[in-house]
Amino acid sequence: MATESITLTQPDDWHVHLRDGEMLHQVAGYTARQFGRAIIMPNLPTPVTTVAMASAYRQRILAATQAYPEFKPLMTAYLTDTIGPQELISGHQQGVFTAAKLYPANATTNSSFGVSDIKKIYPVLEAMQKIGMPLLVHGEVVSNEIDIFDREAVFIDEIMQPLLRDLPELKVVFEHITTQDAADFVVSQSANIAATITVHHLQINRNHMLVGGIKPHLYCLPVAKREIHRLALRKAATSGSQKFFLGTDTAPHAIGDKESACGCAGIFSAPHALENYAQVFEEEGALENLEAFASLNGPAFYGLPVNQKKITLVKENQQIPSTFGQQALLVSPYKAGETLAWRLLSEQ
Numbered sequence: 001m002a003t004e005s006i007t008l009t010q011p012d013d014w015h016v017h018l019r020d021g022e023m024l025h026q027v028a029g030y031t032a033r034q035f036g037r038a039i040i041m042p043n044l045p046t047p048v049t050t051v052a053m054a055s056a057y058r059q060r061i062l063a064a065t066q067a068y069p070e071f072k073p074l075m076t077a078y079l080t081d082t083i084g085p086q087e088l089i090s091g092h093q094q095g096v097f098t099a100a101k102l103y104p105a106n107a108t109t110n111s112s113f114g115v116s117d118i119k120k121i122y123p124v125l126e127a128m129q130k131i132g133m134p135l136l137v138h139g140e141v142v143s144n145e146i147d148i149f150d151r152e153a154v155f156i157d158e159i160m161q162p163l164l165r166d167l168p169e170l171k172v173v174f175e176h177i178t179t180q181d182a183a184d185f186v187v188s189q190s191a192n193i194a195a196t197i198t199v200h201h202l203q204i205n206r207n208h209m210l211v212g213g214i215k216p217h218l219y220c221l222p223v224a225k226r227e228i229h230r231l232a233l234r235k236a237a238t239s240g241s242q243k244f245f246l247g248t249d250t251a252p253h254a255i256g257d258k259e260s261a262c263g264c265a266g267i268f269s270a271p272h273a274l275e276n277y278a279q280v281f282e283e284e285g286a287l288e289n290l291e292a293f294a295s296l297n298g299p300a301f302y303g304l305p306v307n308q309k310k311i312t313l314v315k316e317n318q319q320i321p322s323t324f325g326q327q328a329l330l331v332s333p334y335k336a337g338e339t340l341a342w343r344l345l346s347e348q
């Protein structure tokens with residue numbers, strides 16, 4: 001008989017863009033209603049580079065998620081060429097910074113203050129290695145000569161391998177991996193190296209974005225790759241390996257900013273993230289590994305306890321609304337208007 005419901009330890013989302021201001025208020029509840037904790041990405045228009053900025057941002061997130069008082073945002077520091085080790089160490093010791101995020105300069109949304117040469121932040125990375133603070137990496141090179149579909153694979157050779165050679169004890173999360181190369185690389189490394197995988201990279205390849213008309217709402221960075229990569233990611237995510245865990249990379253942009261001559265990168269996947277992941281694991285015949293991927297592997301890597309609460313998903317169709325939010329901030333969700341096979345029960 002087909003599985004009719006599945007109960008899991010409450011999952012966490014290890015990669016989330018909540019934005020700020022009105023947009024924060026509009027989107028944060030969709031993450032907080034499903035997940036116990038979320039790693040909050042620091043790429044605000046003015047990046048989160050200090051302990052004071054992260055504390056203030058955390059307060060704004062808590063204000064926006066009051067309906068879910070148990071939800072815990074885990075803050076990250078945005079690494080720049082000039083950030084000092086002391087800020088990170090002190091933020092980590094105070095329990096404000098869970099991790100730090102490396103954006104290669106100009107790799108993606110609000111990354112112009114990112115790192116121009118990783119060597120410039122070696123003192124910071126050495127300090128992080130010493131205190132066991134994880135480095136979260138947007139793993140794409142930015143050189144104009146490198147084809148956008150090759151940027152992750154080239155990053156592994158040019159940046160990631162030398163980095164791990166130089167700092168073998170550093171804990172690194174290779175964020176939102178999109179290629180077989182990255183999945184194989186992570187498996188080949190020590191237990192210090194793990195990866196998050198988004199649900200959209202498990203469900204779409206580049207054809208979904210480009211065939212039959214361009215679909216701006218499926219454009220994200222790193223961009224979706226060929227089918228062989230999607231299949232490799234599905235295998236990795238559903239394998240039960242401790243090295244892979246859930247990170248949606250939900251990244252809302254107002255519809256006008258997506259449906260544009262120069263559209264922003266980002267997929268707003270938060271509202272039905274768990275249902276979509278469940279669908280993937282079911283299709284792969286691996287529902288028994290969903291809890292490890294969604295709820296256990298992330299806390300184990302970060303050295304945090306697993307959540308106490310349980311959540312239940314039932315096998316029940318539901319339709320995704322065509323839009324969320326209002327007026328100028330209206331956003332189009334991942335799979336707008338489509339029907340899902342699973343539904344998260346709202347209260348347990």
Ligand code: DOR
Nearest residue numbers: 108109220221251265266
């Ligand atoms: O698609 C993306 N959107 N990728 C990123 O790396 C950043 C994110 C955003 O903040 O919009």
Ligand code: ZN
Nearest residue numbers: 015017041249
């Ligand atoms: Zn992201």
